[in-house]
Amino acid sequence: xxxxxxxxxxxxxxxxxxxxxxxxxxxxxxxxxxxxxxxxxxxxxxxxxxxxxxxxxxxxxxxxxxxxxxxxxxxxxxxxxxxxxxxxxxxxxxxxxxxxxxxxxxxxxxxxxxxxxxxx
Amino acid sequence: xxxxxxxxxxxxxxxxxxxxxxxxxxxxxxxxxxxxxxxxxxxxxxxxxxxxxxxxxxxxxxxxxxxxxxxxxxxxxxxxxxxxxxxxxxxxxxxxxxxxxxxxxxxxxxxxxxxxxxxx
DNA sequence: CACGGTGTGTAGTAGTTACTACACACTTTG
DNA sequence: CAAAGTGTGTAGTAACTACTACACACCGTG
Numbered sequence: 001x002x003x004x005x006x007x008x009x010x011x012x013x014x015x016x017x018x019x020x021x022x023x024x025x026x027x028x029x030x031x032x033x034x035x036x037x038x039x040x041x042x043x044x045x046x047x048x049x050x051x052x053x054x055x056x057x058x059x060x061x062x063x064x065x066x067x068x069x070x071x072x073x074x075x076x077x078x079x080x081x082x083x084x085x086x087x088x089x090x091x092x093x094x095x096x097x098x099x100x101x102x103x104x105x106x107x108x109x110x111x112x113x114x115x116x117x118x119x120x
Numbered sequence: 121x122x123x124x125x126x127x128x129x130x131x132x133x134x135x136x137x138x139x140x141x142x143x144x145x146x147x148x149x150x151x152x153x154x155x156x157x158x159x160x161x162x163x164x165x166x167x168x169x170x171x172x173x174x175x176x177x178x179x180x181x182x183x184x185x186x187x188x189x190x191x192x193x194x195x196x197x198x199x200x201x202x203x204x205x206x207x208x209x210x211x212x213x214x215x216x217x218x219x220x221x222x223x224x225x226x227x228x229x230x231x232x233x234x235x236x237x238x239x240x
Numbered sequence: 241c242a243c244g245g246t247g248t249g250t251a252g253t254a255g256t257t258a259c260t261a262c263a264c265a266c267t268t269t270g
Numbered sequence: 271c272a273a274a275g276t277g278t279g280t281a282g283t284a285a286c287t288a289c290t291a292c293a294c295a296c297c298g299t300g
Contacts, residue, residue: 027277037260037262038276039261042279046278048278052259053257053258053259070211078198078206082217082218086198086217087193087196089225090189090192092232093228094189094199096231096235097205099236100205100216100235108212108216112219146245146247148245156290157289157290157291159292166248172287172289173289176289
């Protein structure tokens, strides 16, 4: 277990890295842009509150230029568009994902590329 | 849109098919085995109530010999073990799944087999 | 005709999710 | 030194999730 980073920690670190060179990344400014209460964001960043909903997470990801899927994962969630895809063919995707569970990254990555390039 | 079957419809049909030849598949008996109130199951089968939680869905699937992933999908959910797998490598799985979104069944299936057989 | 078994109607609820509103104290800036 | 901006503490809540408890009416069987 190398990095058990929490959602809050990740957010705070990402934001503080940016606020160092860009004052528009104060907690309040970000909260305002994203449309939530500053106190709410404060508690989230300190992991005092559970992560927000998917919509807010997406807005935060965009504002902080982070990957939405990574942020969602840290929040213990999975993007709703992925869920929708899986639900259209549950058996197929369930089988595939369970089989890839223990495959090394590079193997899965190769699969992704093969599919993308249509070289199969 | 050929079959917009609902979770409740599916359950009821599956159960009624079985009760025809096996009296132990009455609504009450199933509810008892699964550990929920008969009235609750009744409402679920008539789609008067939203589908139950994952745990109950799994028990129903087992009792009715149905595929849990299919039942979960009909309930608008995705198995929590799949979610856990995806969350360990969000970018990887997100990419893969989004790319497979529009692939035909047989193509995805081939992928599943290739991975399973380790023939790659 | 009582009695076990059938499905269903009504009412209620504890717990979780996803937040808001406002006040406060401190710090920097003009 | 006032004003603007900073993060945080306290309190509250509307909507949803996932159910339970119980009563009722019906229906076939012994």
